[in-house]
Amino acid sequence: MIAIVDYKAGNLTSVRLAFQALGTDAHVTSDAGEIREAERIVFPGVGAAGSAMRNLSDLKLIDALKGAVASGKPFLGICLGTQILFDVSEEDGGTPALGILPGRVPRFQPADRWDKVPQIGWNQVRIARPHPLLEGIADGSEFYFVHSFYPAPADSALVIGTTDYAGITFASMVGRGNVAATQFHPEKSGRIGLRLLKNFVTWTPSIELPKEKRV
Amino acid sequence: MLTKRIIPCLDVIKRRVTKGVKFKNNIDLGDPIEMAVRYSDGGCDELVVYDITASAEHRPIDIGMVRDVAQAIRIPFAVGGGISRLDDMSRVLLAGAEKISVNSLAVKNPAIISEGSKAFGAQCIVLGMDPVATPDRTHFPSGYEITVRGFRERAGIDAVEWAKRAEGLGAGEIVVNSVDADGTRAGFELTITRLIAEAVSIPVVASGGAGCSAHLRDAFNIAHADAAIVAGMIHTGEFTLERIKRELHAVGVPVRMTW
Numbered sequence: 001m002i003a004i005v006d007y008k009a010g011n012l013t014s015v016r017l018a019f020q021a022l023g024t025d026a027h028v029t030s031d032a033g034e035i036r037e038a039e040r041i042v043f044p045g046v047g048a049a050g051s052a053m054r055n056l057s058d059l060k061l062i063d064a065l066k067g068a069v070a071s072g073k074p075f076l077g078i079c080l081g082t083q084i085l086f087d088v089s090e091e092d093g094g095t096p097a098l099g100i101l102p103g104r105v106p107r108f109q110p111a112d113r114w115d116k117v118p119q120i121g122w123n124q125v126r127i128a129r130p131h132p133l134l135e136g137i138a139d140g141s142e143f144y145f146v147h148s149f150y151p152a153p154a155d156s157a158l159v160i161g162t163t164d165y166a167g168i169t170f171a172s173m174v175g176r177g178n179v180a181a182t183q184f185h186p187e188k189s190g191r192i193g194l195r196l197l198k199n200f201v202t203w204t205p206s207i208e209l210p211k212e213k214r215v
Numbered sequence: 216m217l218t219k220r221i222i223p224c225l226d227v228i229k230r231r232v233t234k235g236v237k238f239k240n241n242i243d244l245g246d247p248i249e250m251a252v253r254y255s256d257g258g259c260d261e262l263v264v265y266d267i268t269a270s271a272e273h274r275p276i277d278i279g280m281v282r283d284v285a286q287a288i289r290i291p292f293a294v295g296g297g298i299s300r301l302d303d304m305s306r307v308l309l310a311g312a313e314k315i316s317v318n319s320l321a322v323k324n325p326a327i328i329s330e331g332s333k334a335f336g337a338q339c340i341v342l343g344m345d346p347v348a349t350p351d352r353t354h355f356p357s358g359y360e361i362t363v364r365g366f367r368e369r370a371g372i373d374a375v376e377w378a379k380r381a382e383g384l385g386a387g388e389i390v391v392n393s394v395d396a397d398g399t400r401a402g403f404e405l406t407i408t409r410l411i412a413e414a415v416s417i418p419v420v421a422s423g424g425a426g427c428s429a430h431l432r433d434a435f436n437i438a439h440a441d442a443a444i445v446a447g448m449i450h451t452g453e454f455t456l457e458r459i460k461r462e463l464h465a466v467g468v469p470v471r472m473t474w
Contacts (some may be wrong), residue, residue, distance in 0.1 A: 004469055005409070009309075010336060011308040011309065011313075011335070011339075013285060013308070013309055013310065013311040014285065014289075014291075014311055015460065017286060017289075017311055018283055018289060021289065023247070026329045032272065046336050046338060046339075047335075047336040048336070113413075113416075114412075114416055114439050116416055116419075116441055117416060117417070118337070118338055118387060118417070118418070119217060119420050120220075120338070120387070120388060121217050121218060121260065121261075121418075121441065121442065121443070122218045122220065122260055122471045123216065123217045123218065123219045124216065138473075142218060142471045142473070144290070144291060145217075146291075146313075146338045147338075151228070159292075164216060177427075185291075187289070188289065188290060188291045188313065189289075189290075190255070190289050190290050190474050191289070191474065192473075192474075194289055
């Protein structure tokens with residue numbers, strides 16, 4: 001069973017409907033026990049980082065999420081879910097986040113007045129390194145984005161895909177081991193997005209322990 | 216590069232898509248769910264569905280239709296019509312829409328923008344506005360006044376002022392639907408679209424008047440719109456989304472070419 005984590009950060013209907021379209025059993029939950037028992041975790045979300053972190057804390061989900069990551073279960077972050085996997089978001093003057101991935105989450109600072117914030121729409125993802133979730137997806141495929149902040153991983157080895165916006169190239173897909181995370185919304189990205197989610201449903205992450213950690 | 220979005224608009228009355236000129240002479244075009252699927256399969260980047268009589272009939276939006284659209288397509292869509300309270304917004308989002316479009320009711324009660332933005336995030340809240348050109352620059356410095364209730368009433372508000380105010384209140388996007396251009400298929404009203412695109416830092420969607428690919432090109436290149444709404448030109452079958460995109464791509468407008 002897939003657990004879609006509901007921490008009152010936006011609407012999860014389209015995530016649920018996308019898995020339903022794939023014929024996969026996915027369950028929206030705010031329950032730490034269900035997250036522990038699930039085989040796969042989807043961690044979506046839209047909105048502000050500060051209130052998202054408060055909600056996770058109030059719902060007592062932080063340990064369950066960190067436990068799921070540590071257990072090696074396939075884990076997929078989407079949009080705000082991806083952003084708060086990092087150490088700190090620069091939203092609301094600096095919000096400490098989950099610290100599951102090293103890095104921070106700055107806001108777009110466009111030099112060109114016509115680059116609007118939020119970025120809304122379909123933008124290309126260039127594949128930085130092959131990943132099982134991108135199987136069957138062409139380099140440069142477009143995915144749907146809605147965001148004002150973007151992931152800036154501290155370790156370039158985390159970068160799976162990149163996207164250009166507002167004068168910079170940012171990490172639009174990151175991951176390590178059993179964690180993969182997208183800034184874009186695969187659940188709203190048509191056929192190509194569904195392919196990524198289908199890849200997630202069958203993904204068996206290989207054991208890929210970080211070098212600095214002892215077994 | 217971020218591509219320019221092309222957004223078909225479905226005006227719905229009693230679960231049928233209709234198209235009229237300046238909100239009159241409506242003709243039946245088909246089933247909204249079938250059309251949503253056809254356009255999504257045909258390469259549209261987003262959809263907007265308006266329950267156009269909900270407001271006038273003082274009833275909530277047709278939530279069953281929103282749910283059916285959400286089941287049928289895997290791309291984002293916005294919903295408008297009859298949304299006056301947070302509760303309405305919540306129901307539309309839970310039914311599977313990505314965005315809520317507010318228009319006349321936001322003019323009457325601007326707080327709905329800030330309340331919606333706080334509750335669901337700015338990215339969910341689209342301000343639709345229907346500006347009309349006016350010679351009265353004293354009261355309307357931009358030369359455009361906001362109208363409400365399907366162009367039937369003038370609101371006494373300057374269009375650019377209203378756009379800035381809505382951005383400040385937390386709108387995530389603004390759809391500029393020109394009263395003068397609506398339904399004419401003679402091109403978007405580039406002047407007001409550009410004035411608003413210059414005035415705000417959130418995305419702006421051109422609406423009203425699309426009749427050929429060059430009209431969209433001008434909305435993007437001259438008015439700096441981030442997206443454009445199309446209706447009649449594709450509803451009649453005269454243009455396909457694929458053809459519009461191919462023609463825009465050929466003149467260097469970034470559009471999504473695979474779907």
